[in-house]
Amino acid sequence: MKIRNFCIIAHIDHGKSTLADRLLASTGAVTKREEREQTLDSMDLERERGITIKASSVSVIHHYAGEDYMLNFIDTPGHVDFHYEVSRALQACEGAILVVDSAQGVEAQTVANAYLAIESDLEMIPVINKIDLPGARPEEIALETEQVLGLPAEECIFTSAKTGAGIQELLDAICAKLPDPAPRKAGDEAPESDDQKTRALIFDAKYDDYRGVVVYFRLFGGKLKVGDKIRMMGTKRGFAVGELGKFKPKMTRQKEPMEAGEVGYMVASIKTLADVNIGDTITLDNDPAECALPGYQEPHPMVFCDFYPSGETQFDDLREAVTKLHINDASFTYQPTTSEALGSGFRCGFLGMLHMDIIQERLEREGNVSLVQTAPTVTYEIEQRDGVVFEITNPADLPDPSLIKEIREPMITAEIITPNKSIGDLMKLCDQRRGEYKKQQYLSETRQILDYELPLAETIYDFYDKLKSITSGYGTMDYQLNGFRRDNLVKMDILVNGTRVDALSVIVHRDKAEYRGRVLLKRLKQEIDRHLFEIPLQAAIGGKIIARETIKSVGKNVTAKCYGGDVTRKRKLLEKQKKGKERMKRVGTVDIPQEAFMAVLDTG
Ligand code: GDP
Numbered sequence: 001m002k003i004r005n006f007c008i009i010a011h012i013d014h015g016k017s018t019l020a021d022r023l024l025a026s027t028g029a030v031t032k033r034e035e036r037e038q039t040l041d042s043m044d045l046e047r048e049r050g051i052t053i054k055a056s057s058v059s060v061i062h063h064y065a066g067e068d069y070m071l072n073f074i075d076t077p078g079h080v081d082f083h084y085e086v087s088r089a090l091q092a093c094e095g096a097i098l099v100v101d102s103a104q105g106v107e108a109q110t111v112a113n114a115y116l117a118i119e120s121d122l123e124m125i126p127v128i129n130k131i132d133l134p135g136a137r138p139e140e141i142a143l144e145t146e147q148v149l150g151l152p153a154e155e156c157i158f159t160s161a162k163t164g165a166g167i168q169e170l171l172d173a174i175c176a177k178l179p180d181p182a183p184r185k186a187g188d189e190a191p192e193s194d195d196q197k198t199r200a201l202i203f204d205a206k207y208d209d210y211r212g213v214v215v216y217f218r219l220f221g222g223k224l225k226v227g228d229k230i231r232m233m234g235t236k237r238g239f240a241v242g243e244l245g246k247f248k249p250k251m252t253r254q255k256e257p258m259e260a261g262e263v264g265y266m267v268a269s270i271k272t273l274a275d276v277n278i279g280d281t282i283t284l285d286n287d288p289a290e291c292a293l294p295g296y297q298e299p300h301p302m303v304f305c306d307f308y309p310s311g312e313t314q315f316d317d318l319r320e321a322v323t324k325l326h327i328n329d330a331s332f333t334y335q336p337t338t339s340e341a342l343g344s345g346f347r348c349g350f351l352g353m354l355h356m357d358i359i360q361e362r363l364e365r366e367g368n369v370s371l372v373q374t375a376p377t378v379t380y381e382i383e384q385r386d387g388v389v390f391e392i393t394n395p396a397d398l399p400d401p402s403l404i405k406e407i408r409e410p411m412i413t414a415e416i417i418t419p420n421k422s423i424g425d426l427m428k429l430c431d432q433r434r435g436e437y438k439k440q441q442y443l444s445e446t447r448q449i450l451d452y453e454l455p456l457a458e459t460i461y462d463f464y465d466k467l468k469s470i471t472s473g474y475g476t477m478d479y480q481l482n483g484f485r486r487d488n489l490v491k492m493d494i495l496v497n498g499t500r501v502d503a504l505s506v507i508v509h510r511d512k513a514e515y516r517g518r519v520l521l522k523r524l525k526q527e528i529d530r531h532l533f534e535i536p537l538q539a540a541i542g543g544k545i546i547a548r549e550t551i552k553s554v555g556k557n558v559t560a561k562c563y564g565g566d567v568t569r570k571r572k573l574l575e576k577q578k579k580g581k582e583r584m585k586r587v588g589t590v591d592i593p594q595e596a597f598m599a600v601l602d603t604g
């Protein structure tokens, strides 16, 4: 049987998952009864938020020109945080379907994903989707695709993943235009003898409560069958294949050996995800290949924050929740940490802000713990006067200022696609965030691509929201990390009732310190309830106080107001107080709620 391996890439919301569903339905892989929206988005959070977080792969059969074709395809996430998921999916494919919304046109992640596919030497089929929408402009968008990405407009296929229009044409084009599976990837310097050897690329893995680790692989050469003794070439670990199969889209066992070019899963009594390296090559223990397949780049966490137990949750509960979630999602990092103010917790690293939100939500939901989270920060590179250079992910770890020669911060190159009329306001925003203008280029008559270099720290929190509001939702952004750069950065400490709260320390630009300090204290004042005593709040650099506020004392119990009044109202108030307290930390004699730890993100 002929095989076609491809992934579906697009900007978020342009219809990848819906198109994937449509491909499943049109090839009869899912019966009418089983059909429900976003079959491939199986995680609860994915359905609720309507986004794809993990790439998932399926195999279906399509009949074309008198032959059966096995189509293995991978639906990928579009959000910028999950680029690494896309790039590893691409490694397993020869082709890519690039979906573009016919009402929205080319967006930032359309461009970014298309470049990833071009870099991986994939054959691309441009698909202009949602042609059923009243505002659809398929011909115009096809031209835009040609102009920006160099994909010929006449090769675009017009579809509606909703009505099914154009889907048969797309399935035929996949069979006709995408290449046969390549025996090995370009750039591989393996000896010729390796071509016949069994080599499979691990492009994903997930933890299943019943089967242990399920490894997703793409076989580039040789065969693989149940009972084979395998070896992971990177980790040098050995296993025996217990089960092989495909996603159709349910996990379906396969008795026959897997052949070169196929995509599938294997179960091999692997206990934790830590035993599997994504990007590693599987070979046969008794007839090993000499060289591993080119892997993919490890994802690097860019945003860090601490989680501390709160309410009834103990540190051990948190540890259990974190280790368990890590078995399922190995892309976040964690290590134990202690804060003078908050006690024992974990410092975790994420691929971006959305990723951080998702991990926090999954910990609380699946791990059943109550958390206090500190404000996210980036990694800083410190050079000391004695020449020692190291990275810190926590402002509290900064050495004494007298030892520091310079502090360097991570930079990004941002590519923003925006309507012409928002250009001025966007430039103002980038300038406020210490951005450096790079270039500007027309995408069409009404839209432009704007390039800026910006400090990552200035973009992690509300930058994207601001961009969206300036452009009335039409602006989109993609970014790449671009090394470290020195600037005039200092640590600002926060004192609550005279005590320095290490979890509130933040690294800021010296010129903005006073302003940020004032904004931060105002926010803290709103978030921290009045106590029986007066609470001074101070911001300091070194020993010098640069801003201060005071929370006045309160004499009475809050519920006193309701005395003699409506009983249910009083009960509700008590419940609300209790709920709030779950996500609260006592520092000295002051109760600080979760929201206060996020106050440092308020840019005013
Ligand atoms: P993804 O983020 O690229 O995976 O996009 P989704 O598949 O989740 O789709 C985003 C939204 O667009 C959903 O509300 C879909 O129902 C809708 N959608 C997808 N394809 C079509 C289409 O062809 N026509 C219309 N009208 N809506 C579509």
Ligand code: MG
Pocket: 016, 017, 018, 050, 051, 052, 076, 077, 078
């Ligand atoms: Mg999706």
